[in-house]
Amino acid sequence: MVTIKDIARLSGVSKSTVARILSNSGSYSDVSKEKVLKIAQELNYKPNSLARAMITKKTNNIGLVIHSRIYPVISHPFFASIVSSAVDAATKQGYSVMVFNDKEIQNSLDNIRQKQMDGIILAGYVDKSIVQELKSNYIPVVLVNDLIDTTYETSYVINDDFGGSFQAIQYLIDSGHKTIGFIHGPKDSQSYHQRLSGYKEAFKQGKIEWDERYVVYQETPNIEGGIQATKQLLAADPLPTAIFAGNDMMAIGVIKEIKSRGLQVPYDIAVVGFDDIEFSSIYEPALTTVRTDKKLMGEMAVQELIRQLEGADEANTITLPTELIIREST
Amino acid sequence: MVTIKDIARLSGVSKSTVARILSNSGSYSDVSKEKVLKIAQELNYKPNSLARAMITKKTNNIGLVIHSRIYPVISHPFFASIVSSAVDAATKQGYSVMVFNDKEIQNSLDNIRQKQMDGIILAGYVDKSIVQELKSNYIPVVLVNDLIDTTYETSYVINDDFGGSFQAIQYLIDSGHKTIGFIHGPKDSQSYHQRLSGYKEAFKQGKIEWDERYVVYQETPNIEGGIQATKQLLAADPLPTAIFAGNDMMAIGVIKEIKSRGLQVPYDIAVVGFDDIEFSSIYEPALTTVRTDKKLMGEMAVQELIRQLEGADEANTITLPTELIIREST
DNA sequence: CTGAAAGCGCTTACAG
DNA sequence: CTGAAAGCGCTTACAG
Structure with a gap:
C-alpha cells in the first residue's frame, strides 16, 4: 500500500x-x-480511510439493519429493493453501506459502534430499545417502512398507508362493494394499523356501516397467512364481495383460497393487495394493488440520514405517496 | 466514546x-x-475497530459486489438470498459485509481499497479486468454464481449447472419427450453454456438426435425474454413438446406465451425452469424446475473467502448440487 | 508556502 | 507482571 x-x-x-x-x-x-x-x-x-476516519471521526459508512423476525426478510423482494436503492443512493453521496441482520441485533449494534458507522437505517419493525440504545450513543437513526412509538425524536420514512388503503377501499365502494373483508398483518405493526384506519375512513365517507366481523388479524403476513385469513372471512354470512389484503403475499393466498373453493376472482370476489411486489403483475389474475415506491423509500432514507449527518437536528417524517394499480383481480 | x-x-x-x-x-x-x-x-x-485495524491490517469487513447489468439484480430474489445468507454467515464468523453495486464498479473498487476490505465476493457476472485489479492489489476474491475465464487463480462457488440441466432433460426424455426446446441466456454467461452442455449430453445418452433449431438464445433472461424466445420456438415444425428455459423468469414467460396461444401446460407443452425462485411454486401451474441452493451459495462464498483470509493460498472451486423439483408444469 | 510535531485509539515489542 | 515508547496512516494547528 x-x-x-x-x-x-x-x-x-x-x-x-x-x-x-x-x-x-x-x-x-x-x-x-x-x-x-x-x-x-x-x-x-x-x-487509507481508516486513518482518515480516526481523525475526522467520520467513516462515511452507514449501517442498514434489516428486520427478519417474520420471514427471511432480506430475501423478501420488498426489502431487497430497499437495500438496492439505499446502496445506490449512498454511493452517489460518497457513503458505503454495511448490511446487518437484526436476528442478532445486539451483536450488530456492537459492530455498529465498534466500526464507527456514521448513522443507521433501521428497516422494518424494530424494538424500541434498539432505537434507544442507538440514540444514547448519539448515532443518527432513520426508521424505514414502519414506525414505532418512542419517546426519542426519530426520523422515519413510511408509505402513506392510510391514504393508499383509503383509496383502495373507496375504489371498491365505488365499484359497488359494500361487504369488504380486511386482512390486518401483525398487531404490533403501525403500518397495518394505518391501513385499517384508511379502510374505516373510506367506509365512513361512503356512509356504509362498518362490520367488524370482516376484519381479520394475521400475524404471519405471507401466502399461507392469506389462505388462513380467507378461510375465516369466507365463514361469514353474507360472504364478502371483496377482500382487501394487508399485503400482496397475503392477497395471493386469498386468491388461491377463493379459487380452491371453485369461486372466481374477480367475478365472485374481488381482491386487492398492498405493496405491488414484482410478482403481483405476473400472477394470474394479475393483482390490483396499492403500489409503494420501494426505490424511493431507500433513497429517501439515505437522504434523510445524510441530512442528519450534516447537522440537521430536528427529526423528520417523510410520507411517501402510494398509487392504486388496477389490474385483473378487481 | x-x-x-x-x-x-x-x-x-x-x-x-x-x-x-x-x-x-x-x-x-x-x-x-x-x-x-x-x-x-x-x-x-x-x-474502536478502526484503530485496531490500522495496526492489525485487518478490518474484518468483506465487500459483496452485486452485478446489475441486466436488471436491478440486487432486488432479484435470487441475489437477495445471497446477500442475506452471506450477511448471516459473515456475522457468525465475526465479519461484517459491505454491499456494493457494480454499476459504478470503478468507484466501488476504489472504496474497497480505501476502506481496506479484507476480501471481496463478486456475485454474478464480472469483467475480467475487475478480478485482475483486485488480484494485483492482493485482495482475496471469490466469484459467485458465474465464472469467468481468467489467467488468475480465483476461487469460485457455482451451481452444478451441467448436472442440473442434464437431470432435467433426462427426466423429460424419460417422460417421452423427443423434441425439447432450450432457451439459452446471455452468451457471455458460463452458467448457460454449462446448462446447454447438460442438455446436449442428455440427448446424447438418450441416443436422440439433437436438432439445433430448438436452441434459442436470449440476452435478456426475464419474462419478456421468455415470451420472445417461445415465439421463435413455436415457429418450428414440428412444435417442441417440452421447453427447458434457462431460468425461472424465462420459464414463466414461456408458459404465458403458450397459454396465450390457447395451448395448455403441461398437456400440449411441458415447461421446466432453472433456479427455483420463490415465485415458481406460487405461480399456476407451479413450475417444475432445477432448484439451486441460494442460501448455501452465500454461505459457501463467505466460508471460502474466510478460508483465504486465514492463509489458504490455492484457489478452490466449489460446485453446489442442484435438485430437480417436479411440480405441475410437466 | 512549508515542515515538525502532536494526536486519533489502539497494538506490540521491549526493558525493567 | 508492568509501563514507556514507537508506530499504523492520516489530519491539523502552529511556527517559521
Whole structure:
C-alpha cells in the first residue's frame, strides 16, 4: 500500500504538504501540487480511510439493519429493493453501506459502534430499545417502512398507508362493494394499523356501516397467512364481495383460497393487495394493488440520514405517496 | 466514546496493561484483570475497530459486489438470498459485509481499497479486468454464481449447472419427450453454456438426435425474454413438446406465451425452469424446475473467502448440487 | 508556502 | 507482571 510518506519521499516535500495537496486544504504552491499529484497518480495512491476516519471521526459508512423476525426478510423482494436503492443512493453521496441482520441485533449494534458507522437505517419493525440504545450513543437513526412509538425524536420514512388503503377501499365502494373483508398483518405493526384506519375512513365517507366481523388479524403476513385469513372471512354470512389484503403475499393466498373453493376472482370476489411486489403483475389474475415506491423509500432514507449527518437536528417524517394499480383481480 | 485511556485512568494501570487484558494477550495479574474488566463493563467499553485495524491490517469487513447489468439484480430474489445468507454467515464468523453495486464498479473498487476490505465476493457476472485489479492489489476474491475465464487463480462457488440441466432433460426424455426446446441466456454467461452442455449430453445418452433449431438464445433472461424466445420456438415444425428455459423468469414467460396461444401446460407443452425462485411454486401451474441452493451459495462464498483470509493460498472451486423439483408444469 | 510535531485509539515489542 | 515508547496512516494547528 502506498502512503503519503511514499509520495512525500518521491516528490521531495513533506508529508504535511502532501496531505494538504491531496485533501485540497490549506495552502501550497503550484509547483508542489503538480509534483505531488503526478506521483500520486503514478503510484495509484488511494488514501487509507481508516486513518482518515480516526481523525475526522467520520467513516462515511452507514449501517442498514434489516428486520427478519417474520420471514427471511432480506430475501423478501420488498426489502431487497430497499437495500438496492439505499446502496445506490449512498454511493452517489460518497457513503458505503454495511448490511446487518437484526436476528442478532445486539451483536450488530456492537459492530455498529465498534466500526464507527456514521448513522443507521433501521428497516422494518424494530424494538424500541434498539432505537434507544442507538440514540444514547448519539448515532443518527432513520426508521424505514414502519414506525414505532418512542419517546426519542426519530426520523422515519413510511408509505402513506392510510391514504393508499383509503383509496383502495373507496375504489371498491365505488365499484359497488359494500361487504369488504380486511386482512390486518401483525398487531404490533403501525403500518397495518394505518391501513385499517384508511379502510374505516373510506367506509365512513361512503356512509356504509362498518362490520367488524370482516376484519381479520394475521400475524404471519405471507401466502399461507392469506389462505388462513380467507378461510375465516369466507365463514361469514353474507360472504364478502371483496377482500382487501394487508399485503400482496397475503392477497395471493386469498386468491388461491377463493379459487380452491371453485369461486372466481374477480367475478365472485374481488381482491386487492398492498405493496405491488414484482410478482403481483405476473400472477394470474394479475393483482390490483396499492403500489409503494420501494426505490424511493431507500433513497429517501439515505437522504434523510445524510441530512442528519450534516447537522440537521430536528427529526423528520417523510410520507411517501402510494398509487392504486388496477389490474385483473378487481 | 470511552477508550482504553479512560479505563487505564479509572483502574489505575497503564494503557498497555489494559490493552493486554482486553485483547487477552501477553501477561497480566488476576488483580489487574478483574479491575480492568469491571471498569470496561461499567463503561460499556467497545474497542474502536478502526484503530485496531490500522495496526492489525485487518478490518474484518468483506465487500459483496452485486452485478446489475441486466436488471436491478440486487432486488432479484435470487441475489437477495445471497446477500442475506452471506450477511448471516459473515456475522457468525465475526465479519461484517459491505454491499456494493457494480454499476459504478470503478468507484466501488476504489472504496474497497480505501476502506481496506479484507476480501471481496463478486456475485454474478464480472469483467475480467475487475478480478485482475483486485488480484494485483492482493485482495482475496471469490466469484459467485458465474465464472469467468481468467489467467488468475480465483476461487469460485457455482451451481452444478451441467448436472442440473442434464437431470432435467433426462427426466423429460424419460417422460417421452423427443423434441425439447432450450432457451439459452446471455452468451457471455458460463452458467448457460454449462446448462446447454447438460442438455446436449442428455440427448446424447438418450441416443436422440439433437436438432439445433430448438436452441434459442436470449440476452435478456426475464419474462419478456421468455415470451420472445417461445415465439421463435413455436415457429418450428414440428412444435417442441417440452421447453427447458434457462431460468425461472424465462420459464414463466414461456408458459404465458403458450397459454396465450390457447395451448395448455403441461398437456400440449411441458415447461421446466432453472433456479427455483420463490415465485415458481406460487405461480399456476407451479413450475417444475432445477432448484439451486441460494442460501448455501452465500454461505459457501463467505466460508471460502474466510478460508483465504486465514492463509489458504490455492484457489478452490466449489460446485453446489442442484435438485430437480417436479411440480405441475410437466 | 512549508515542515515538525502532536494526536486519533489502539497494538506490540521491549526493558525493567 | 508492568509501563514507556514507537508506530499504523492520516489530519491539523502552529511556527517559521
